[in-house]
Each structure stands twice: as structure tokens, then as C-alpha cells.
Amino acid sequence: MSQIEFRIDLYCDHKNVMTEIKFTVGDHLLHTSRRRFLQQTFAFSAFASLTSARFMHASPVVDASLANLLVVGDWGYDEDHVAQTAVASAMNRYAQQYRLRTQALLMLGDNWYGELAGGALSPRWQKQFEEMYPADVFSCPAYAIPGNHDYQRWPESKVAAELEYAQVGRNTALPTRWTMPSLWYRFDFPPTKPLITFIALDSNMPFSDGIETHGVNFTLTPQQQVEELAWLEAELKRPRTTPFLIVIGHHPVYSNGIHGDHPILIRDWDPLFRKEGVHLYLAGHDHDMQHLEFEGHPTSFVISGGGGAELTNPTIDPAQRGPYGQKVYGFSHLSATEDRMTLRHLDSNGSVLHAFTKSVDGKVSIL
Numbered sequence: 001m002s003q004i005e006f007r008i009d010l011y012c013d014h015k016n017v018m019t020e021i022k023f024t025v026g027d028h029l030l031h032t033s034r035r036r037f038l039q040q041t042f043a044f045s046a047f048a049s050l051t052s053a054r055f056m057h058a059s060p061v062v063d064a065s066l067a068n069l070l071v072v073g074d075w076g077y078d079e080d081h082v083a084q085t086a087v088a089s090a091m092n093r094y095a096q097q098y099r100l101r102t103q104a105l106l107m108l109g110d111n112w113y114g115e116l117a118g119g120a121l122s123p124r125w126q127k128q129f130e131e132m133y134p135a136d137v138f139s140c141p142a143y144a145i146p147g148n149h150d151y152q153r154w155p156e157s158k159v160a161a162e163l164e165y166a167q168v169g170r171n172t173a174l175p176t177r178w179t180m181p182s183l184w185y186r187f188d189f190p191p192t193k194p195l196i197t198f199i200a201l202d203s204n205m206p207f208s209d210g211i212e213t214h215g216v217n218f219t220l221t222p223q224q225q226v227e228e229l230a231w232l233e234a235e236l237k238r239p240r241t242t243p244f245l246i247v248i249g250h251h252p253v254y255s256n257g258i259h260g261d262h263p264i265l266i267r268d269w270d271p272l273f274r275k276e277g278v279h280l281y282l283a284g285h286d287h288d289m290q291h292l293e294f295e296g297h298p299t300s301f302v303i304s305g306g307g308g309a310e311l312t313n314p315t316i317d318p319a320q321r322g323p324y325g326q327k328v329y330g331f332s333h334l335s336a337t338e339d340r341m342t343l344r345h346l347d348s349n350g351s352v353l354h355a356f357t358k359s360v361d362g363k364v365s366i367l
Contacts, residue, residue, distance in 0.1 A: 067195045069104040070095070070138075071332035073250070073284025074147070075307030076128055078114025083329050084308025086348040088132045091331050094350040095137050103190045104140050105133060105177070106334075108284035108304060109147025109203075109250030111162060115154050119161035120168050129178065141179040143187065143200060147250035147284060151204050152216045159183075183220075184228050186235055188242055195336045196244045199235055202228060203249035203283070205264045229268055236276040243360045244341055247273065248282045254294075254301050256316035256325050257286025273299045279341070279358060282332075287312045289332070289345045291324040291354060298362055302343060304332040323366060324354040342367075 070091055075084050095102050111129075116122050133142065144166075150159045162180050169176025183202040188194035204219045212218060220228070236245075253265045253273075273281065277298045284305035292301040306329040318325035329348040334341065344355040355367040 066335045066337060067190050068100055068102055068333070068335045069106060069140075069189065070102055071106040071108065071282060071304045071334060072307040073108030073303075074110040074287050074305040074309040075107070076110065076112040076124070076149075077308045077310070078112070079310075081128060081132075081308070083310075083348070084128065084132065087307050087329050087331055090346065090348050090350040092134065092137050094333070094346065097350070100333075102138050102140055105138055105142040106248060106282065107142055107144040108248060108282060108307075109145050110149040110284060110305075110309060111144060111147065112158050113149050113309060116158045116161055117155065119156055119158075120164040122161070125165060125176075125178075130176070135177065138177070140177065142177045143198070143248075144178060144180045145200050145248060145250055146180075146183065146202055146204060148204055148217070148219075151218050153218065154216050157218075183224070184231060188240075194242050195338060196246055196341070197240045197242045199232065199245075199247045201232065201247060201249040201269075203251035203262075203265065205251075205262075232269070233272055236272055236278070243338055244279050244336060245277065246280045246282060247278050250283060251285045252283040252290075252301065252303050253281055254292050255283075255286050255303060256290055256292070256314050256318060256321055257288055257303065257305075258312045258315055259286050260315060273297075277362075279360075279362070280343070282334075288314060288325060288327045289330055289353065290318070290326075291343075291345070291356065292321060293323060293364060300343075300356075300358060300364060302332070304330070304345065306330040306348075323356075326353060328353065 072087065072091065075087070077084055094100065112124065116124060144162065146159045146162065150162060152158055162178070163182070165176065166178050166180045169178060185200050187198050187200070189196045189198055202220060206212070206219050206222050206225055207214060212221065249265075251262050251265060252259070253270055254261050274297065279298070280300050280302060283301075283303050284307070286303055287305045287309050288303065288311060289306050290301075290303035308329070311327050311329065313327060314325055324345070330346050330353065333344045333346060336342070340357050340359050342355065342357045345353045347353055357365045357367065
């Protein structure tokens with residue numbers, strides 16, 4: 001059988017620049033233009049899946065100069081903890097296998113499904129967070145944002161309990177790693193010689209019917225929505241010394257999953273991402289793993305929603321809009337140097353499913 005080599009280099013800028021893309025299959029070199037390739041919206045996922053055995057080079061390289069964090073979304077399932085335990089165990093093994101110095105966890109919302117009796121004092125905190133992602137492996141902050149399931153009064157506001165837990169833990173002899181200083185906030189990562197500026201947002205927009213609560217569910221108020229948008233615009237304009245800019249929110253701006261594209265976030269957030277050159281937007285909400293790229297858009301859109309809740313089916317084939325999407329439990333590994341960041345999607349066995357790099361100037365390479 002002929003050897004297969006697969007590599008794609010793209011440049012996602014604001015110009016309609018033509019760049020040649022090459023596929024090598026055996027002794028045959030195939031060419032296509034960037035314009036045509038991106039008009040097909042990265043329709044290479046089917047081919048990439050056929051060559052997954054060649055993705056061994058996507059495994060992490062131990063490098064002390066890298067900034068490393070692990071990402072998990074939609075994890076705090078209430079019906080059973082089988083899938084969450086499997087993903088968390090894979091994260092644990094992955095970090096130890098590669099001697100990964102994990103400097104942060106990103107918890108992308110839907111942190112608590114179902115009842116959180118006792119709020120900040122609920123025993124679920126110990127079982128499904130502190131012990132599930134053990135401090136002896138992940139001795140680092142766990143930066144959290146709220147999802148729609150956190151915006152429930154069950155019996156009291158779960159998002160209020162999450163904000164309280166972050167504060168209560170800091171006042172004890174053994175402070176919690178749970179980090180949620182407010183509903184939206186900014187932090188540089190890592191704290192020493194930072195490489196990434198993160199903007200953490202609350203994506204729980206008011207209900208379209210104007211009603212503030214739907215049963216146990218509620219959202220941001222219209223006033224909070226206005227305040228957050230003004231804050232986001234100001235933060236994106238603020239000078240920064242880090243090479244990379246990443247925004248995180250629970251709801252995807254664009255998604256091939258059951259929830260689809262988010263019209264409010266497209267209207268309010270997407271123009272700011274384009275204008276200010278956001279490198280990456282990380283989300284959950286759809287219970288799968290995705291990576292979307294769009295021609296001329298500076299932002300890569302990534303979903304890591306396979307942390308433990310019941311998986312959901314895609315509605316758009318990643319061969320039509322991708323480059324990647326899969327209904328699978330898993331987590332993500334984000335690393336960065338001064339000139340390049342790498343994101344890997346991994347399954348609940350710790351195997352690499354999809355990986356890509358992005359340079360400071362926006363060049364995306366599928367590994």
C-alpha cells in the first residue's frame with residue numbers, strides 16, 4: 001500500500017490571498033487553491049479520519065518552555081458519573097504519561113447538571129470536582145465559566161453557588177482551585193511570563209421572549225448583557241503584551257451540533273472578534289468535539305463539550321463545514337510558545353483525535 005502523507009497549511013487573514021494547498025498521496029501530488037479549498041469549508045475531515053493512524057506526531061512533546069492547560073466542558077452530569085470519570089481519568093493519565101506540567105484547567109460551563117443541594121456546601125463539589133480532577137496531578141487554578149445548566153435555581157441559584165465556592169475556598173487552610181471571580185473576567189496565562197490573554201465570558205443571553213425565568217431556568221438580565229458587551233469591547237481594545245488572545249464562553253458562536261449557530265453571539269461578539277483579531281474562541285454546550293474555520297476570519301472556533309454529559313448528534317457534516325467534528329467523550333490540551341499555540345482534541349482513552357497549530361499571524365496547520 002502506498003504511503004500517505006497529509007499536511008495542510010493555511011493562512012487565515014483578512015485578505016483574499018491565494019495560497020496553494022498540497023496533498024501527497026503515494027507518489028501523486030495534488031494541488032488546489034486556497035479559495036476553492038475554503039469555499040468547500042475545510043471538507044477534508046473524512047480523509048483525515050482515514051489517516052488517523054498517521055497522527056502519532058500529534059502527541060505532545062515534553063518541553064519546559066511550553067505553557068500547558070487542559071480544557072473540559074459539560075462535565076458535571078448528575079445522572080451518573082461514568083463518562084465524567086472516564087474523561088477525568090484520561091486527563092489524569094495523559095498528564096502523568098507525558099509529564100505534563102498542567103498550569104491551568106479550563107472548565108467551559110454546564111458545571112452542574114441537576115440538583116446542587118447545599119449550594120457552595122454541596123458534597124458534589126468534593127466528589128465531582130476536587131477528587132475527580134485531583135490536586136496532586138492538577139495543582140493549578142481551574143478557571144470556570146457558567147453554562148445554561150448552571151443558570152438554574154435547583155433549589156437555589158447554582159451560578160451563585162459557584163461564585164460563592166470560589167470565595168469560600170480562598171478563606172480556608174486549603175483553598176480551592178476553583179476560580180470564578182465574577183461572571184466575566186480577564187486573566188493572563190501563565191501568571192509568570194504570560195503567553196495568552198484569556199477573556200472569560202458569560203454567554204447566557206436573555207430569553208428571546210423577554211421572560212426572565214422559564215421554570216428553574218434563568219439567564220443574564222438585559223442590563224447585564226449590555227454591561228458585558230461594553231466590557232468585552234473595552235477589554236479587546238486594551239493593550240496587551242501577550243502574543244495570543246483567546247475568548248472562552250459556554251455557548252458556541254458557530255456550531256455543527258444540535259444547538260447550531262448562535263444569532264445573538266454572531267451579531268454582538270463575532271464583529272469584535274474579527275476587528276480585534278481574536279485567535280481562538282473556546283466553547284462547550286454541544287456535547288461533542290469540534291473545530292471550525294471560516295475563510296477570511298481570524299478566529300478559530302473550537303468546541304470541547306465531551307466532559308461527561310450525554311452525547312448529542314451533529315446536524316452538519318464536518319465534511320461540509322469543518323475541518324473536524326465528532327460525537328465523542330473527551331477533553332482538549334492547549335499549549336503555547338511565543339510564536340505558536342497547539343490544540344489537541346483527545347478522547348476518553350487519551351488518544352489524539354484531531355490537532356492543529358496556529359501562529360501569531362494566524363497561520364493554521366492541521367497536524
